[in-house]
Amino acid sequence: MLGTVEARQDGRPVDLGPVRQRSVLAALLADANRMVPVEQLIDRVWPENPPLRARDTLYSYLSRLRGLLAGGGLEIERLGGGYLPRVDPDAVDLHRFRRLVAEAREAEDDETAAVLFERALALWRGEALADVGTEWADELRRDLRAEQWAAELDHADVRLRQGRHAELLAELMSWTREHPLDERLAGQVVLALYRCGRQADALAHYEQLRRRLVEELGADPSPPLRELHQRVLRGDPELTAAGAAPDAVPHHFPAAPPSFIGRTGELAALTAASRPEADVSRVVQISALAGAGGVGKTWLALHWAHAHRERFPDGRLFADLHGFSPAGAPLEPSVVLRGFLGALGVAPSRIPPDQDAQVALYRKLVDGKRVLVVLDNAANADQVVPLLPGSPAGTTIVTSRRHLAPLITRYGARHLQLDILSHAEAHALLAERLGEARIAAEPAAAEALISLCGRYPLALAIMSRHAHTRPHIPLAEFAAELRDLGLDALDHEDPTVSLPTVLSWSLRALTGEQRTLFALLGIAPGADIGLPAVAALAGTPPRRTAKVLSMLEEASLLTRRAGGRYAMHDLIRDYATATAERDLPREEREAALRRVIDFYTHTAHAADHRLDPHRTVVPPPPRHPAPNPARRPTIPAP
Incomplete structure (x- = not known):
C-alpha cells in the first residue's frame, strides 16, 4: 500500500478494477480493524463532487471488492453507519511499517533497532498510494512522508550510536540537498564529520546552515545544535560513539538482502576461500565479469556474511568505499579507519591523526580475532590495502568493478568472477x-x-x-x-x-582515451572483435590499443574471450553506443567505421589471395588514413 494499491492471493496479484474502486480499498485499509463511517468513506473517495447516488455506488464497489478478495485474508463487514475492514495489520504495508518503526524505537539495543528500521524503510517502493488521486490521499501522502522522514532520522541516530558514521556520511550529505534547513539532520552531519576526523568540515557545515537560517528564516540555530557546535569547536573527547568501549565487539553491518536468488557456485567459492585452512591472508575479491555495476556483488557478499555470521564471533565490519557511486569521490582510507576504530571502542580523541598510525592501531585491535571485514565498492587497491586486517584469523571480502590486480599479486587474494545470472x-x-x-x-x-x-x-x-x-x-x-x-x-x-x-559511474575512473575506445566499441560491427580490428577502429598502434583494451577489461566493461576476441554484454554495448552518439562527433564515428571496414575488406582480400593466389580479383580501395594520435579527440570525464 505504500506504493500502488495492491492485493495478492497465494502470491498472485489481484486486479482491483478501476481507480475509484482501488481508492475505496485504500480508504478502508488506512483504518484497518476500525469502523469507517460511510460519510467518511464518501469524503475520502469523492471529496468535491460525489455522484448523486454515492452510497449505492460505494456499496457496489465494496460488493465487488468482497468478491475479488474472498479468502484472501480481508473481510469487509457492514455495520450500522459504516464498514469494518478485518485484516491482519501486517498484511498492509502501511501498518507493518508503523509497527516496525514503533518496535525499533522501543528496542532495548541498537543492533535490533537498526534491523527493524531497515525492514520498515525497505517497505517504501515509491510514492505512497501512487494510483489514488484524491484530496484525502494527498493529505495521507504528506503525513506518510513525514513519518518516513522521522524514521530515516531515527535510524540515522541509531547508526551513529553504533559507530557507523563513515558509511552513513554520504547518505546524510545527500539528504541535506533535499532538506537544507533541517536542524536535526544538520546535527547528524556535523557529528558524523567530526567522528570521521573532519572537524573543520563539521564546523563549516554548521556555519553554512547558520547563514541559511538567518537569511531565509531570520532565526538562529536551535540550542541543541549550538551546543553541539561548541563541543566540536573545542574538540570535546566525549563526542564519541555511545556505548563504545575498549575491545568492543563491532557489529558495523547492514541488514541482509530481503531476497536472494541462486549464485550457489559463487557462495560455495566464498565459503571455501574463507575456511580456516585456507591461505594465510584469506582476502577474497569479488569482481563483476559481465557488467560494470548492478551484477549483484554487494548482495552476494552481504548474503554470505549473514549466512555465516557464526564464523565471526569477534565481530563484523562493513564499509562502502564509494568507489563507484553518486557520492562522487571515493572515501579516503583514513575516514574508514576512523569509523572502524570507533566501532572497535576507540574514542575519537585517542585516534591518531596519521594514517599509518591508524592502520597500526586497527591491526593491533583485530590481531588474532575472528572478524569479518567487508570492503564494498572499492575504487582501487590503494584504497583497500590500509584496511586489510593483516591477521590470518580474520576474513576480508572486497567487492569492486575493477580486478584490483595488486591484491591478487601481492596479497594472494582469491579472485571470484561474478557473471550474469543463469x-x-x-x-x-x-x-x-x-x-x-x-x-x-x-x-x-x-x-x-x-x-x-x-x-x-x-x-x-x-x-x-x-x-x-x-x-x-x-x-x-x-x-x-x-x-x-x-x-x-x-x-x-x-x-x-x-x-x-550505474554504468556511467564506471567511466569516471577511465582516461579520455579509454572512454573514447569504449564508445567506439559500441558502434563497431559484429558480436565480438579482435585486437587488429580494434586498432584499426581506434586508429592507434596495436600495442597501445592492447593496453587500453586491458584497462577496459580490468574495469569490467569488456570481456576477453578465447582466441583474443573481445565482447560486451548487450546492455553495456547499448550504453557504449549511446555514449558514442552523445560524446563523439559524427565525423569521428564515421571515420572510425571506415577504418575498421577497410581493415575487414583488406583482410578478406588477403585471405582470399592466400587461398587462391592465381584467381583474378579486383583490388580493394586504399585504406582510410589513421588520425594523428596526438590530435585524436577523447571523451572528457563525465
Whole structure:
C-alpha cells in the first residue's frame, strides 16, 4: 500500500478494477480493524463532487471488492453507519511499517533497532498510494512522508550510536540537498564529520546552515545544535560513539538482502576461500565479469556474511568505499579507519591523526580475532590495502568493478568472477518478484524480458519493479517497451536504480582515451572483435590499443574471450553506443567505421589471395588514413 494499491492471493496479484474502486480499498485499509463511517468513506473517495447516488455506488464497489478478495485474508463487514475492514495489520504495508518503526524505537539495543528500521524503510517502493488521486490521499501522502522522514532520522541516530558514521556520511550529505534547513539532520552531519576526523568540515557545515537560517528564516540555530557546535569547536573527547568501549565487539553491518536468488557456485567459492585452512591472508575479491555495476556483488557478499555470521564471533565490519557511486569521490582510507576504530571502542580523541598510525592501531585491535571485514565498492587497491586486517584469523571480502590486480599479486587474494545470472536464476528472480502465477500466465513475455535484459540482475530487478507496481498491465507490454526503448526503459531519476547511471559511474575512473575506445566499441560491427580490428577502429598502434583494451577489461566493461576476441554484454554495448552518439562527433564515428571496414575488406582480400593466389580479383580501395594520435579527440570525464 505504500506504493500502488495492491492485493495478492497465494502470491498472485489481484486486479482491483478501476481507480475509484482501488481508492475505496485504500480508504478502508488506512483504518484497518476500525469502523469507517460511510460519510467518511464518501469524503475520502469523492471529496468535491460525489455522484448523486454515492452510497449505492460505494456499496457496489465494496460488493465487488468482497468478491475479488474472498479468502484472501480481508473481510469487509457492514455495520450500522459504516464498514469494518478485518485484516491482519501486517498484511498492509502501511501498518507493518508503523509497527516496525514503533518496535525499533522501543528496542532495548541498537543492533535490533537498526534491523527493524531497515525492514520498515525497505517497505517504501515509491510514492505512497501512487494510483489514488484524491484530496484525502494527498493529505495521507504528506503525513506518510513525514513519518518516513522521522524514521530515516531515527535510524540515522541509531547508526551513529553504533559507530557507523563513515558509511552513513554520504547518505546524510545527500539528504541535506533535499532538506537544507533541517536542524536535526544538520546535527547528524556535523557529528558524523567530526567522528570521521573532519572537524573543520563539521564546523563549516554548521556555519553554512547558520547563514541559511538567518537569511531565509531570520532565526538562529536551535540550542541543541549550538551546543553541539561548541563541543566540536573545542574538540570535546566525549563526542564519541555511545556505548563504545575498549575491545568492543563491532557489529558495523547492514541488514541482509530481503531476497536472494541462486549464485550457489559463487557462495560455495566464498565459503571455501574463507575456511580456516585456507591461505594465510584469506582476502577474497569479488569482481563483476559481465557488467560494470548492478551484477549483484554487494548482495552476494552481504548474503554470505549473514549466512555465516557464526564464523565471526569477534565481530563484523562493513564499509562502502564509494568507489563507484553518486557520492562522487571515493572515501579516503583514513575516514574508514576512523569509523572502524570507533566501532572497535576507540574514542575519537585517542585516534591518531596519521594514517599509518591508524592502520597500526586497527591491526593491533583485530590481531588474532575472528572478524569479518567487508570492503564494498572499492575504487582501487590503494584504497583497500590500509584496511586489510593483516591477521590470518580474520576474513576480508572486497567487492569492486575493477580486478584490483595488486591484491591478487601481492596479497594472494582469491579472485571470484561474478557473471550474469543463469537462465534458471533469471526466471527464479522474476517469479520471486512477480509470483509464479503471473509468470505462468505469460510465459512468452517472461522469456522475452529475460532475453531483453540479458539476464543482467539490475535490469531484471528494474523491470520486475515496473511490473510489480502495475499488476494490471500485461508483462508483454513491458517486454515491448523494453524492446522499443532499450536503455531508456531502464532509466530512473533515482541514480541507484537507473542502469544507465550505474554504468556511467564506471567511466569516471577511465582516461579520455579509454572512454573514447569504449564508445567506439559500441558502434563497431559484429558480436565480438579482435585486437587488429580494434586498432584499426581506434586508429592507434596495436600495442597501445592492447593496453587500453586491458584497462577496459580490468574495469569490467569488456570481456576477453578465447582466441583474443573481445565482447560486451548487450546492455553495456547499448550504453557504449549511446555514449558514442552523445560524446563523439559524427565525423569521428564515421571515420572510425571506415577504418575498421577497410581493415575487414583488406583482410578478406588477403585471405582470399592466400587461398587462391592465381584467381583474378579486383583490388580493394586504399585504406582510410589513421588520425594523428596526438590530435585524436577523447571523451572528457563525465
